[in-house]
Amino acid sequence: MQKRSKTKPTGTEHKRSKVRIGKKRYGLMGAVLLVIVITAAVMIRLICDHTEMVEQEKLLDYTTQSSASYEVWLIPNDYVAGEKQGMDENYIRNLIDHVDVTASASYQGSDEADLSGDCTVQVWLRGYQMDDGEKDIIWEKNMGVLTDKPVDEERKQYEITQTVSLKLADYEAAADAAMEELGVSSSLEVAVELQGNLSVKKDGKKKEIPLEAAVYIPLTAGRFQIEHTKDVSGADMLTKEQRIPAEPAQSKLILLGVLLAVFVTLFFILLFFTGDYTTEQKRRKKLDAVFHTYGGQITSLLVYPKEDGTEVYQVDGIRELLKVAEELHRPIFYASEEKPHGRVLYFFVQEEKRRYLYGELME
Numbered sequence: 001m002q003k004r005s006k007t008k009p010t011g012t013e014h015k016r017s018k019v020r021i022g023k024k025r026y027g028l029m030g031a032v033l034l035v036i037v038i039t040a041a042v043m044i045r046l047i048c049d050h051t052e053m054v055e056q057e058k059l060l061d062y063t064t065q066s067s068a069s070y071e072v073w074l075i076p077n078d079y080v081a082g083e084k085q086g087m088d089e090n091y092i093r094n095l096i097d098h099v100d101v102t103a104s105a106s107y108q109g110s111d112e113a114d115l116s117g118d119c120t121v122q123v124w125l126r127g128y129q130m131d132d133g134e135k136d137i138i139w140e141k142n143m144g145v146l147t148d149k150p151v152d153e154e155r156k157q158y159e160i161t162q163t164v165s166l167k168l169a170d171y172e173a174a175a176d177a178a179m180e181e182l183g184v185s186s187s188l189e190v191a192v193e194l195q196g197n198l199s200v201k202k203d204g205k206k207k208e209i210p211l212e213a214a215v216y217i218p219l220t221a222g223r224f225q226i227e228h229t230k231d232v233s234g235a236d237m238l239t240k241e242q243r244i245p246a247e248p249a250q251s252k253l254i255l256l257g258v259l260l261a262v263f264v265t266l267f268f269i270l271l272f273f274t275g276d277y278t279t280e281q282k283r284r285k286k287l288d289a290v291f292h293t294y295g296g297q298i299t300s301l302l303v304y305p306k307e308d309g310t311e312v313y314q315v316d317g318i319r320e321l322l323k324v325a326e327e328l329h330r331p332i333f334y335a336s337e338e339k340p341h342g343r344v345l346y347f348f349v350q351e352e353k354r355r356y357l358y359g360e361l362m363e
Helices: 024-048 168-182 250-273 279-297 318-328
Strands: 052-074 096-131 134-148 151-166 187-202 205-219 232-245 298-300 311-314 332-339 342-351 354-362
Touching (some): 052 187, 096 205, 151 187, 279 298, 318 332
Antiparallel strands (some): 052 232, 096 151, 096 187, 187 205, 332 342
């Protein structure tokens, strides 16, 4: 028996110009290439995306105001001080001489625009009944259009103001005559109403502006209050939409560009600076695996024993040799021998004159 050695085979050393990562190289290259294609496609879509962004362009600002006011003039009396009462008070019919009502509306623009429309102030005499808190008009009679102010020209402002003095006795007499003629009985009121609508147009854009104000005075009531609409003022603007191409999301493009550059660089590193294992490296890894798995069952020899007078049986692989060793209860020997074409590594089981051999060439 030859002297044993505990050293492992090293084979012939080769200088490596590439990092060898085996079959994983192709999987990594495929994954990196897929990421490159997806990233490039997303960037192209962002760049070529022709979505539009809507911007509002202001054409002009404008303000509107509508109001209704009144003064209640009194006859000389010993009960209420002063010659008149203001708004939102309680009034006694027998102390009232007349009521002055003023209705007004205005429009003021920041620039000239095409104004069209009409606004009127009218007086109405009405008979009504209350139904669930709402006035149900039974009859009404127009007592006259006080003013009618149409407009159809380019201008910056529009204003209408009308004041009317109402003698309540005259309207009470007209209401009594109407009820006698109609044969109905109802609550009565005289109303002063401002109603109109302005159309503001500029650069093809148009907006409708309603104008309303009113005062409602009850008739034939001994003590009453006068209803009126609240003053309304507002500010708005006339705009037009402008559609412009939306800019690509710069932050996304920058991020995707960096990501694309990283993966392209990684792809070229894998392509030019890595490679598959050489035949020798594959054999070396295979031997390393053999010694890692079966090292405790392998005895290393310094010299491969001669085969003179020995029947040699070639075994296909180290696993088959391991089965033979287990069946024969014999150890596995390992030795190496230099040949003209390279170093040959021998693994064998010896049983008297029979040798079960597995050899591996290291180029």
